[in-house]
Amino acid sequence: MRHVVLLLLGAHLVSAGKHSLRYFFSAVSGINDFPEFTIVGQVDDQQFMYFDSKIMKVVPKTAWMRQSVGADYWDRETQIGIGTHQAYKNNIQVLKERFNQTTGVHTVQVMYGCEFDDQTGETNGFRQEGYDGEDFLLLDLTEMRWITPVMQGFFTVQKWNNYRYEIEAKKHYFSTVCIEWLKKYLEYGKSSLKKTVSPQVSLLQKSSSSPVVCHATGFYPKYVTISWMRNGQDHDEDVDLGELLPNEDGTFQRSSELRVTPEEWKNNKFICVVEHQGKTITANEIKTNQGDSLPIGIIVGVAVAVAVLLLIGIAVAGYKVYQKKKGFRPVNASDDGSNRSTHSFDSVYSVHSDDQLI
Incomplete structure (x- = not known):
């Protein structure tokens, strides 16, 4: 799941069943002693990387990641993290305007990633975005469109849904690139990820x-x-x-x-x-x-x-949306969008992608 796509032909996965790669972004405003922006990466629920805007670098959180990649990997990821931090500083200000907020603590939160079942070969991709603990955006890869349950998200989905090629690129990312890097990380961490520790x-x-x-x-x-x-x-x-x-x-x-x-x-x-x-x-x-x-x-x-x-705000609520999209009710296109901001809600769809900001 990086700029360079590496296909692991015949890679031996750590165990049979479903595996996942997830990233969580959190941008926070209104808390002086807390990082403005954080990234957490997880493989099969084990955190393997971390970035925040105070340390300003991406760091490994497992021995197997520290031992498997070199300094150039972390330097590249750090530069991407710094750029994403700036994008989300803008995002949170845009949403504060859309929701007519000037003070208080506010958060923009994103969860995205992919799953792979090494028994059936089935793959899934998902991305949800939240604001102040509530659902804001969902990328529906089945219908190939963005949806939102709130009026303040209508302008964003209307704009993003016009960029069909971007949605196609994201689908390709989740179905191929993300899966390839998930397999790679599973191979890196097979000795740790397959462990069983009794309570x-x-x-x-x-x-x-x-x-x-x-x-x-x-x-x-x-x-x-x-x-x-x-x-x-x-x-x-x-x-x-x-x-x-x-x-x-x-x-x-x-x-x-x-x-x-x-x-x-x-x-x-x-x-x-x-x-x-x-x-x-x-x-x-x-x-x-x-x-x-x-x-x-x-x-x-x-x-x-x-x-x-x-840090990962919608890890529970957002993932339930992914599993049960019927509860995520999009705003109708007939709504007047009177609360639209003149700004767009800029976002990088992956911390590991050099996609142009929308």
Whole structure:
């Protein structure tokens, strides 16, 4: 997924199934101590590169990327990142005008990438753009057009949909170039990406009247199931499953809360069951009671997750749009577009493309 297209003929992928390459852009205004612009790249949910407007360079986030490419690669990516930063500084100002905003914290967020199933050969590409946590633009590669659910995006889609050759170029990028680089990265990181790390499971509680937390951490890949049993039977009442959170070492953590009174806990046998990669781990004793403080593992995970969510904003909401486009309702062309700005919403469709800004 770079300027030079390298086709990996006969490359051995790390494991059978679906693989993904995703990039997340975030432009932020109104926060003095936070980078104006960041880029995060992920292969199979593992972050492998990072750029922000404070350090002004693209850096590797995995040993396998650091060892697989040379300085010219990072120099080239840095120059592209710097140029993209300038484009998105403009984008966020344009959108503030369109939404009649002059103060406050605002974000422009983009997610794009591709998927490849090495069993079926099926490929998919996707790109969504968001503003202040809400959907703004979606590239529909099936209908070969941009759509928007808000009036402020109408001018952009009307303009971009006139550039048919640009949409064709993007489709080619997602179906070929992106897939080729995904395969290349999978080969680079095969020793790391195919690893399996089982979770550590603990039952935690702030006080006797607080919910009991089943905390699973340190696992990879990210797919995990957490459930509760009561006296040998499945129990799903008064249970809240938390979000999947990243750890700093590339593993993941997740928690499930059980709201239970001290009497219920004492008079019944509750077990937390964690399933990961065919392995089952159970816990039934509260090993940690931290009073009013949270366990340090959860504190670290939440802090990391907040930073990641701020960086990749639409990673959850936007990806759901990609999976369920029926919920993304475009504005009709008959709308009058009275809120249009005289500026265009400039954007680079890929940090790894030298496409001319529209």
